[in-house]
Amino acid sequence: MSARLIINLPVAADDALRWSLCSAFGDVLTSGEGLETFALPAGTTVSATIAIIPAGHVHMRRLVMPARSDNAARQAAPFALEEYLATPLDTQRIACGAADESGARWVAALDASLAERWQNALEALAIRPVFAISEALLLDPAEGELALAVHVSSLLWRYRAGTEDAAGSIPEALADMMIPALIARHQPSRITLAGGEGNDGLQPGQLPLHRTGPLDPVQAAASLDMAQLQLMPALFGARLAASLDWPALLKPWRRVAGLAGVAAALALAGIGAEAAWLAGEARRYEEAGRLAFAEAFPDTRRIVNPRVQLAQRLRELEAVDTGGAGFLPLAGALAEAMQGMPGIEIVAVRFEAGQAALSVSARYRSFDDFEALRGAGEAAGLDIADAGARQGADGVSGEFVVRWRE
The missing domain is CATH 3.30.420.380 (Nucleotidyltransferase; domain 5)
Incomplete structure (x- = not known):
């Protein structure tokens, strides 16, 4: 109920x-x-x-x-x-x-x-x-009425007309003085007077009275x-x-929301850490690519994008690789001459298109290895000229130029 x-x-x-x-x-x-x-x-x-x-x-x-x-x-x-x-x-x-x-x-x-x-x-x-x-x-007065009632030790009143609706109380001892003022102010059409003890002495004037129950x-x-x-x-x-009471209804969910917030924060922190690690790995791979490109092409002064620059180098080599004086035939002949010579390690190869020659940087155990390579090159139709060498603790670091014999 x-x-x-x-x-x-x-x-x-x-x-x-x-x-x-x-x-x-x-x-x-x-x-x-x-x-x-x-x-x-x-x-x-x-x-x-x-x-x-x-x-x-x-x-x-x-x-x-x-x-x-x-x-x-x-x-x-x-x-x-x-x-x-x-x-x-x-x-x-x-x-x-x-x-x-x-x-x-x-x-x-x-x-x-x-x-x-x-x-x-x-x-x-x-x-x-x-x-x-x-x-x-x-x-509850009707339209234009002034309702009065004695309640406890005060006189309750209410006046209602159109949008005007006002109510209040008057001390019972001041009722005889205040009722005429209320009537003069609101000009009611009649007065509703609640019956019951304490109302018989009220004198609202000559206006029509409407008595109700207490x-x-x-x-x-x-x-x-x-x-x-x-x-x-x-x-x-x-x-x-x-x-x-929404605050009371939501109170049990506050802890759940807090835990969810902590979990979300931890997940974001994990994602951020993983992103930072991947960014570091990418930087390391990029740096390794730069170093490899610098070793392969030591004449390059500025390395911006090794992948793009390597493709550009290959296109340049393909453009000048015509006839028997191109890069690929020379490199192939040098590789064939080096068969069976494990003591020679090629460090870098640079093709000089204007001279139709290979400029090679290599390391070998002794000068005898270089002489053996020169002899094998002559047999293959190559002219291998020494361009300088220096003896070190781990062998000889040398430079030589390879071209076709005339």
Whole structure:
């Protein structure tokens, strides 16, 4: 069964909250005082919590504000209420409700310390959504009427006409003086006078009277239309006014989200480390390619892209490799002459196209190896001329030129 929880908020800090659980028809199912006594009957769910604020401690008024958005209306609300308040704005908690079809909004001001204390109590109850309403707004006058009712030790009043809807309370001792002022200000067409104890002495003047039964705030709050409640300002914060407590629902997932964030950070760190390693390997391979190209072509002064430069060198060799004086025939003849000579190691070969000769850098164990190579070259039709050599600890490093014998 669905029910509404009605809470009467106490002004004194020592007083307990009075609560009532009501059916959709306003019948009180159960009630009590103090949060410790509250318990939901089996099979009962609360569709809404309505917090009744003593009218003497809250100012609620329906105003038309030139605001294009809810945020702009919230910013304008303090200035719209300032002329109606007798207390400094910095001592008040001010809230603004949603606009209705006419563009009017409910704007409310409540003492900030009271609002804080009541909000803490309502959050401890943890039943949402919570709607706050002045007990004076529980009066229901017709269009153009001024509704009055004595409640506890004050006189509640509410006037409604067009977009104007204002309510409040007057100390009972000042009723005779304040009622004529209310009538003069609002010019009501008639007065609705709630019956019951304390109302017989009210003298609203010569205006028509419409008597009703005594005001029962709990029953009146339980019977309020949900659309009307949703227009009320969220005096106790948007979290309490929401149907779902999203922070509480998401709390169990915070740790999961944190672990997922840590895992993502570690994965990104691993990817970054791998990318750095691959970049280092690429640089090492590039440097090795440069060194190999420099050894193969020592005459090259600037090495930018070994792959491209090697292809360019091959194209140059192919372009000049014509007839028997080309690079390939000479290189092939030299390779054939070196067969059976393991003591000779070719370090670099450079083709001199203008001279139709090979300039060769080599290492060999002794000068006898070079003489043997020269003899084998002569037998193959080659002229191998010494271009310089030097003796080292690990053998001879020499240069020689290879061309065809004339």
